[in-house]
Amino acid sequence: MATATAAVKAVKAPSPTGDIVARWVVLVFAASLLAIAVLLVYELFIGSAPAREKLGLWGFLFSSKWNPVTEDFGALPFVYGTVVTSVVALLISVPFGLGAAIFLSELAPAGVSNALTFVIELLAAIPSVIYGLLAIFTLVPLMRLYIEPFLKHTLGFLPLFQGPAYGVGFLTAGLVLAIMTVPFIISVSRESLLAVPRDQREAALALGATKWETTWQIVVPYAKLGILGSVFLGLARALGETMAVTMVIGNDPSVHASLLAPGYSIAAVIANEFSEASGKLHPAALVELGLVLFGLTMAINGFARLMIAATTSKGSRRP
Amino acid sequence: MNRLALRRRLVNSVMLSLTGVCTAVTISVLFVILGCLIYNGAHSLNWNFFTKLPLPPGQEGGGLANAIVGSIEIVGMAGLIGIPIGFLAGVYLAEYEDKRFAALVRYVADLLNGVPSIVVGILAWTLVVLPMRTQSGLAGSIALSVMLIPIVTRQTEQFLREVPLALREAALALGASKWKMIATVAVPAGSKGILTGMILGMARIAGESAPLLFTALNNQYWGGLREPTASLPVMIYKLAIAPYEDWNRQAWAAGLVLITLVLMANIAARLILARGVSVPRG
Numbered sequence: 001m002a003t004a005t006a007a008v009k010a011v012k013a014p015s016p017t018g019d020i021v022a023r024w025v026v027l028v029f030a031a032s033l034l035a036i037a038v039l040l041v042y043e044l045f046i047g048s049a050p051a052r053e054k055l056g057l058w059g060f061l062f063s064s065k066w067n068p069v070t071e072d073f074g075a076l077p078f079v080y081g082t083v084v085t086s087v088v089a090l091l092i093s094v095p096f097g098l099g100a101a102i103f104l105s106e107l108a109p110a111g112v113s114n115a116l117t118f119v120i121e122l123l124a125a126i127p128s129v130i131y132g133l134l135a136i137f138t139l140v141p142l143m144r145l146y147i148e149p150f151l152k153h154t155l156g157f158l159p160l161f162q163g164p165a166y167g168v169g170f171l172t173a174g175l176v177l178a179i180m181t182v183p184f185i186i187s188v189s190r191e192s193l194l195a196v197p198r199d200q201r202e203a204a205l206a207l208g209a210t211k212w213e214t215t216w217q218i219v220v221p222y223a224k225l226g227i228l229g230s231v232f233l234g235l236a237r238a239l240g241e242t243m244a245v246t247m248v249i250g251n252d253p254s255v256h257a258s259l260l261a262p263g264y265s266i267a268a269v270i271a272n273e274f275s276e277a278s279g280k281l282h283p284a285a286l287v288e289l290g291l292v293l294f295g296l297t298m299a300i301n302g303f304a305r306l307m308i309a310a311t312t313s314k315g316s317r318r319p
Numbered sequence: 320m321n322r323l324a325l326r327r328r329l330v331n332s333v334m335l336s337l338t339g340v341c342t343a344v345t346i347s348v349l350f351v352i353l354g355c356l357i358y359n360g361a362h363s364l365n366w367n368f369f370t371k372l373p374l375p376p377g378q379e380g381g382g383l384a385n386a387i388v389g390s391i392e393i394v395g396m397a398g399l400i401g402i403p404i405g406f407l408a409g410v411y412l413a414e415y416e417d418k419r420f421a422a423l424v425r426y427v428a429d430l431l432n433g434v435p436s437i438v439v440g441i442l443a444w445t446l447v448v449l450p451m452r453t454q455s456g457l458a459g460s461i462a463l464s465v466m467l468i469p470i471v472t473r474q475t476e477q478f479l480r481e482v483p484l485a486l487r488e489a490a491l492a493l494g495a496s497k498w499k500m501i502a503t504v505a506v507p508a509g510s511k512g513i514l515t516g517m518i519l520g521m522a523r524i525a526g527e528s529a530p531l532l533f534t535a536l537n538n539q540y541w542g543g544l545r546e547p548t549a550s551l552p553v554m555i556y557k558l559a560i561a562p563y564e565d566w567n568r569q570a571w572a573a574g575l576v577l578i579t580l581v582l583m584a585n586i587a588a589r590l591i592l593a594r595g596v597s598v599p600r601g
Contacts, residue, residue, distance in 0.1 A: 022498030023415060029407035030424045033472065036465055037427045040434065043445045099341030107335060108342075116346060118589060123349045125519075125585050126578060127526025129552045133559045133574050134355055137567070182345055210331035240435025242529035243556060267437045267529070274444070275454075275533035290441045294434065301433035 040294075048288035050280050060288060066253040068273070073285035075292060077253040081170065081263035082293070085245060086238040088174025088259065089181055094231055096178075097185030098220075101227075104186070105193035106215050117187060124183035132247035135176045140167040140248060143175075148260050163258045168250040171259040176244045181234035188233055188308060192226025193219060229307030236300040240293060242267035266293045353578070360575035363568045373539050373554075376563035383573055385541050386554040389456065392543070393535055393550055394525045396460035401467030401524075402517055408468070409475025409513075414501050425476075431469040439465050440530035448534055456548035459535025463524040470523060474516020478509040515588040522584035526577060528552030551577050 051060065055073060063074025100120075104113045144167030151171075155161045196219050204214040220227070250262020251272060266289050277283040367382045374381030408428070412421050443462035448454055482505050490500040506513070528550070535548045537557055542548025551573055558570035 016496075018499070019497045022501070026407045026411035026415060029404050030411035030421075030472075032404055033408055033424055033427050033431065033468060036468065037431055039446070040431075040438070040442050040465075043442055044438070047441065047445055096341045096345060099338040100345050103335075103338035103342040107338065116342060119346050119349055122582060122585055123345070125522060125526075125581055126349075126352065127528070127552055127581060129526070129528045129555050129559075130352070130356070130574050130578055133555055133570055134352055136559055137359070137571075138355060179348055182348075186345065210327050212331040212334045213327070216334070236433055240433075240437070242435065242437045243552075247556070247560060267435060270437050270441070271529060271532050274441070275536065287441055290438045294438050297433055297435055298430060301430065305429060 044287060044291040044294060048284050048291050051284035051288040054281060055285070055288075060285070061292070064255055066269075068277070068282045071279075071281050073281065075266075075285075075289055077255050078264050078266040078269050078289060079292065080255050081173075081249060081265040082239055082267070082296075084170050084259070084263070085173040085177055085249065085265060086235055088171060089177030089238045090231060090235060092175065092178035093182045093185055093234060097182045097230070097234070098189055098227065100182070100186045101189035101193055102215055102220070105190045106211070106219065113190075117190065120183045120186050124187070127243075128180065128241060129243040129247075131176055131180055132244040135172065135244060135248045139176065140172060143167045143172050152260070159257045160259050163256070163260050165260055166250060166262055168248050169258075169260050169262045170249065170256075173245045173249040173263075173265070174259070176248055177238045177241055180241060180244060181238050184237060185230045185234045188230030189223070189227045192223040192230070192308070195226070196222045225307045225310045229304045229310075232300050232304035232307065236297045236304060239300070240267060240297045242271050246271050266290075356571065356575045356578055359568070360571035360573075363572035364575065368569075368572055372541075373549075373569075376561070376566055379565070381569070383549075383551070383554055383569060385538060386549040386551045386573065387576070389535070389538070389542050389548040390525060390550040390552070393456050393459045393531070393548060394463065394521060396457065396544060397463035397467055397524055398517075398521055400460060401464035401520070402471055404464075405468040405471025405520070406475050406513070406517075408472040410479065410501060410506070412472065412476040413479035414497075414505065425473075428469040428472045431465070432473070434466075436466060436527055436529040437532075440532060440534055443530065443534045451545075453545075454534060454536035454547045456535050456542055456544040456546070459531045459548065459550065460544070462530035462534045463527060466527065466530065467520045467524050470520035471517055474520070475509075475513050478512025478516065479505055481512065482508040511591050511594065515592050518584050518588040518591075522581050522588075525584075526552055526581050528556050532556075 051073065055063075060073065061075050061079060063072070064076040065072040065074045066077060104116060108116065144165050148161075148165035148167070148171070151161045152165065200218050200222055201214055204218040205211075209217070245265050246268040249265055249268055251264055251268060252262040253264045253269070256263060270286050270290055270293075274283070274286050277286055367380050368384075369382060369387065370384050371380060371382030372385055373383060408424065412425055412428075415421070439462050442465060443458050447458035447461050451458070486504055486508055487500055490504040491497070495503070531550050531553050535542075535550055535553065537553050538547045538549045555570050555573045555577065558566040558573065561567070
């Protein structure tokens with residue numbers, strides 16, 4: 001008995017110093033993420049200061065002339081190109097992504113669904129420069145020789161499909177972006193669809209609805225916030241995508257109504273001009289473009305995460 | 320059978336088949352990409368490709384050894400910077416629940432994850448290239464580590480959270496201090512998932528070219544952390560947009576090498592995870 005008490009006394013209470021040190025160490029590293037974010041915003045503001053003072057935000061955003069030699073810096077062609085290519089991308093990738101997500105969550109057996117989802121995740125892991133490489137040498141000739149002449153022939157009465165078929169341009173860039181955003185839309189939409197409670201499906205089926213009616217009228221509306229979130233996540237990715245777009249958009253800083261025409265995007269102009277930008281105003285204007293892009297993607301990303309959080313916590317997973 | 324019922328059945332089967340078509344088309348993209356890369360790139364892969372420096376257009380026998388070594392240097396250095404920071408931040412998020420601050424860090428990590436890679440390049444340019452007065456491999460590493468940190472943070476947090484609470488309580492009940500419990504129980508228990516997160520993060524940054532364009536730049540010769548350095552992704556870009564056919568062939572070969580590495584890392588990560596968590600779930 002006495003020895004037992006001695007033994008207990010001999011075991012020292014864990015010293016709190018180690019805990020305090022450990023806590024501070026991890027806290028500092030966690031805080032470094034905040035520091036990076038603050039630094040990023042600060043540097044973008046400081047770096048773009050000369051351009052913001054000289055041009056102002058609205059004058060910058062709504063001027064369409066870009067000529068580094070004469071120091072004319074207008075962001076409109078780039079903002080336009082970024083938005084148009086992203087919208088084209090979503091018009092293609094949303095139906096495809098949603099369709100595939102429905103197949104994977106509602107029709108495919110769990111094993112098949114998981115295997116296919118892994119393949120789709122691999123698609124998301126492919127570096128964007130490889131998408132660009134393939135687009136330059138396979139998609140661009142295909143667009144120039146077959147798809148664009150076909151579109152002009154059938155839909156040429158629309159201003160969207162007029163002008164010469166170069167192969168490079170808004171439509172090609174949008175198509176590449178569509179391929180790159182589909183995996184994101186599929187995997188997030190699939191998660192939200194799987195989070196719809198099973199009773200919802202059973203109730204609809206018991207009332208005599210077909211599988212498709214159940215899916216389209218009950219399950220999809222139930223998961224709509226998460227699906228919308230996946231769309232915005234795809235949009236944010238499309239807006240910020242650099243390499244693949246730079247390689248196929250045509251790099252022409254002007255605003256064209258036709259999707260077949262070459263254009264430019266914010267990320268592409270930064271990629272092309274930043275390392276050669278000289279003087280004071282040119283780099284600053286490029287940094288200001290970076291700031292615009294940053295603001296745009298951050299707003300959309302934040303929105304997407306809110307919506308995804310709202311659905312995936314609501315339902316219960318399919319057993 | 321009346322016409323309405325027939326129509327509903329028809330719509331049902333048509334739409335359901337269409338969802339299958341969507342899936343098939345998406346999946347086939349991966350195989351088309353792999354097929355194209357192998358078809359166009361495999362015949363340019365030879366010993367010279369891995370051992371020789373690039374040559375001017377028109378000269379046979381050049382390689383991309385400098386880009387391969389440069390990529391290893393830049394990505395390795397980015398890992399040395401980014402993995403410890405990301406890992407410890409992830410430990411904080413999972414193990415020390417100061418509600419408001421942790422939520423803020425988590426939100427910022429997601430935010431940083433969504434920053435366009437070209438904007439990260441601008442950050443590294445102002446932070447490293449301007450003071451050093453030259454583009455350098457180090458600037459590229461710092462740009463990539465900024466992308467790596469939030470990925471590793473969130474993955475570490477996620478997999479630490481999967482470690483059962485009972486394990487932690489057992490360690491604490493045995494008298495271990497909290498940091499000892501984390502270091503010897505929680506982290507080893509979640510190590511497979513954490514490792515997976517690190518591999519996936521490294522694979523992701525290894526394929527990035529946009530943040531390297533004006534930080535690591537490019538180099539026809541051997542670079543280093545203190546001078547402009549070639550990397551595989553930037554090299555692919557430069558070779559692909561060049562108007563020389565033999566350079567384009569090199570781009571295909573480099574693309575094949577890059578995608579092989581990235582896919583292998585992804586599959587390896589998957590296999591590590593498939594073996595299950597390191598401890599049985601309680």
